[in-house]
Amino acid sequence: xxxxxxxxxxxxxxxxxxxxxxxxxxxxxxxxxxxxxxxxxxxxxxxxxxxxxxxxxxxxxxxxxxxxxxxxxxxxxxxxxxxxxxxxxxxxxxxxxxxxxxxxxxxxxxxxxxxxxxxxxxxxxxxxxxxxxxxxxxxxxxxxxxxxxxxx
Numbered sequence: 033x034x035x036x037x038x039x040x041x042x043x044x045x046x047x048x049x050x051x052x053x054x055x056x057x058x059x060x061x062x063x064x065x066x067x068x069x070x071x072x073x074x075x076x077x078x079x080x081x082x083x084x085x086x087x088x089x090x091x092x093x094x095x096x097x098x099x100x101x102x103x104x105x106x107x108x109x110x111x112x113x114x115x116x117x118x119x120x121x122x123x124x125x126x127x128x129x130x131x132x133x134x135x136x137x138x139x140x141x142x143x144x145x146x147x148x149x150x151x152x153x154x155x156x157x158x159x160x161x162x163x164x165x166x167x168x169x170x171x172x173x174x175x176x177x178x179x180x181x182x183x184x
Contacts, residue, residue, distance in 0.1 A: 055079055059118050074115045077179075082119050084175040086132070087111045088167060097169045101138055105145040108171050113149065121177045126155040129175040136161045138170060 057077040075084045089108030091098050098104050113123055133142065139159060155175065165172050 057119070059115060075119055077119050080179040080181075082116070082121055082125070082177040082179065084112060084115055084126075084173075084177065086172045086174045087115065088165070088169045088172055090167065090169075097167055101135075101141060101170055102145060104170055105142055108169075108173055109146065109149050112173055112175065116177055119177075121179060123149050124151060124153075125177040125179065126175050127178050128156045129173055130158045130160065132160050132162045132165060132172040134162055134165055134170050142171065 055078060058073040059075040059077070060073055072085050074087070075082055077083075087108055089097060089104035089106070089111065091103075091107060098107065112126075112129075116122060116125065131142070133139070136159075142159075
């Protein structure tokens, strides 16, 4: 009898896990070749909460981080904005961001540009100094956004 109950419980759990997967929307960059793209999604929408992957400020024309830090800030924030757009969200829907930075002396310069991407309120935030980022980036941003209840 215990084996039957255990089997039934396992089947119910497996069904619940599968049902949870069907509520997920995976967002990839436009035109990304699944075979050549890095092994992650730009973002994942689950039950109205959108998880934005770590994003770099890479120039789409060159595939490289620009030499100018201010240009990189614009590129990384524009990329976050585009990722949110593809999920039907805006910068106003961000509730939390984590910014990784290789040079904490850029904090004020970053903030000056960051302020221009928001209207009324800012998301909660962490600004973390790190030794190194991929592709020689100075900034990487990850975030969480929530769809307004009326649009769910």
